[in-house]
Amino acid sequence: MLGYILRRILAIIPVMLIVAIFVFLLLRLTPGDPAAIIAGDMATPEQLERIREAMGLNKPLLTQFFTWMGSLLQGDLGTSLISGTPVTTMIGQRIFPTINMALLTIVIAVAIAVPMGVLAAWRHRSWVDYAVMSFSVLGFSVPVFVIGYLFILVFSISLGWLPVQGYASPSEKGIAEFLYRAILPSLTLATIYVALIARMTRASMLEVLGEDYIRTARAKGVKESRVLFRHALRNAAVPILTVIGTGFALLISGVVVTESVFNIPGIGRLTVDAILARDYPVIQAMILITSATYVVVNLIIDISYTVFDPRIRY
């Protein structure tokens, strides 16, 4: 098991190296002069020369790569072309709102979706099942911004229970203030994950509920709730975990629409702003971070399988 984790961690190195090479070439292999791309249409030759000098673009490609990798390994992701602040600082400011929101979203989604899916599978082909399935179609198909504005309309404007937008850091303003502001955007984001996780839970549970050991549990006179949650759900866990994990990774890499609707200073908006402004160092950093998130989350998912299913041993 430890050997497996070690191997998997070592396997991250080549994956990330390939991503890094891709990110490096992204700017260099774009048609045209990178300095001209960076400087924009109105640049003078002197400005271009200064940029080439500053970024080392006049050196051989291989030298450039090793210089870039060297600083990358020291945690230096470069400097924003627009604001001139180090990219690490920019991301450091934006990453926490995103992580906090993602965690809250996933917790809400799992808390709602798993019982929903279990219930739907238990009452297969009853009105409960049909209601859950209809909700999931709705959750998939209604665009996030519609749900977001709908929630604002109902909970903030009509009922006046929650603020329209904004973000409060839990470490600075306290958990209560954070939840007060984060609950609506998280609910909005959670809708699609509730739909997804509920469907997956239902499908996986339906399969498990047909198994012999469920009949055994009932033959033992075990309470139905216990049959469902202790016997069935744990056996149904692996595909559900996979969906939750992938969902979480997607959330970390940024959710532009929700961040825009609720005015949250997260990673998603940072990325979009960087793309619109052609802020290459920031874009490069975002690709690297997103890839790393996926790799790490996948590793965590794979390891978590062993917790739920003792037959899985690596």
Next chain:
Amino acid sequence: MLFKSRNFDDAKTVLTVNDLTVSLPPAAKAPPVLNRISLTIRQGETVCLVGESGSGKSVTSLAIMGLLPKDALFVTGGRITLSDTDLLEQSPSAMQDIRARRVAMIFQEPMTALNPVMRVGDQIEEVLESHTSLSAEERRARVIDIMEQVHLPDVERIHRSYPHQLSGGQRQRIMIAMALVLEPELLIADEPTTALDVTTQQQILSLIAELQEKHGTAVLFITHDMGVVAEIADTVYVMKSGDLVEHAPIETLLRAPKQDYTQNLLRAVPSLIPRAPRAAPGGDPVLKVESLDMIYGGGGFFVKRPGTHAAKDVTFTVARGRTLGIVGESGSGKSTVARCIMRLIAPTAGAIRLRDTDIAHLSRAQLKPHRQHLQVVFQDPFRSLNPRWTVGRSLIEGPVNYGTAPAQAMARAAELMEIVGLPRDSLDRYPHQFSGGQRQRIAIARAVMMQPDVLVADEAVSALDVSVQAQVLDLLNDLQESLGITIVFITHDLRVAAQICDDVLVMQRGVVVEQGPAAAVLANPQHEYTKSLIEAAPGRAWDFANFRELGAA
């Protein structure tokens, strides 16, 4: 003492089933699944419920447990009384309390019947948690006690184990411990030994008998195996498509069965006495296996792990038109040998000569011309045919691959359908439209389509009812005589081996312990293992087909 002949006239009645009728939903407009079934089980008695698949044995047991699948099967008449409790009148929660406390059940496949992600100790303890208010320590003591009663070794370790870490026999012992921990009045055992090896089966049967004796439990034992019935039953009830056709004390039933159905059921039980040896063949052997070795696994990234030596130095030859049986329990390596012969896997060492060509180490491409001479019939006819293909398409696929014109192959397939006893129009139908026995006929036809020299039958009749089993064995025999095919017959069932094989090879843990003519090996075994296998075969002293003791001619 051949049979049990205990008297239960004075014993208390534990279970009475009166005119029980179970039906499909009214919309299905089908005849009832159970038609006015009545049976009685007394304290300490073992009642065997026998019948072929689909006769309603398991439905009866589930109806007693109150576990009929919701929305699919309904009790539409009759009464089920446990001591003085009318089970059909109980509320769901009252029924839940009765299960495990007063009626318990064990199932066929102990691997799938146990929750794979829960420690077995916890699974037993859960029964106590659900039905008693014992403290954690008291519960644990009870669990340990019952685990000792079912003779599990190293109780402390097994208590912490997961089902996949135990052997089949140990798993079934866990199931029994779970069922008996609350000392129920009635134990229902649904084919509890069918998935086990014969020696394990014998141990489990004697364990059930021992605990029954100790606690005075009434046992309802469901099985299709007449050997097991002869071994354990006090009373036998025979079921046929939802009807109870006959019931009698065991000895009466086996000596003087009244109904035709019962007589046919008994006649179909294959005899342990090997069939008359056939004349030894002339000519060269078709298949020669020399010093075959197969090691699975091994390797490893950081640590070198030893592999599993699944077959060691296996050597045999089979001549044209003969049948070789490879007999052994699970893990004996018999299937490994079959797969090597088929070249589904490549053996680690040794030679497999098919008509003088060594195919043991040929590459995929080199193998292709030889594949058509080697065909296989698998155990499970429900899974060995592509469900989305018509039978005809499955049948002609092989010959067409080897260049036969489709029309010509289809004509041959139609002929074969008749030879295996199915209508010609079966070719346009899909596998699910056939019964298990018919599907196995189709699987055999598919293999024979290729006009193979060697047919490997891997447990090819093990999933079938005895009457169907007899028919399929006859079919194989006829095909062999008309086409001169060589058959390698892999089986765990000595009765089947005795009926079809000319020669037998007995394997244990990858090693051939004994081989020779079937008549010699099975009638006069030399090796301890072969002896123990034959001794463990249930009902071996009874000649079922002739309703008398063996040898009482």
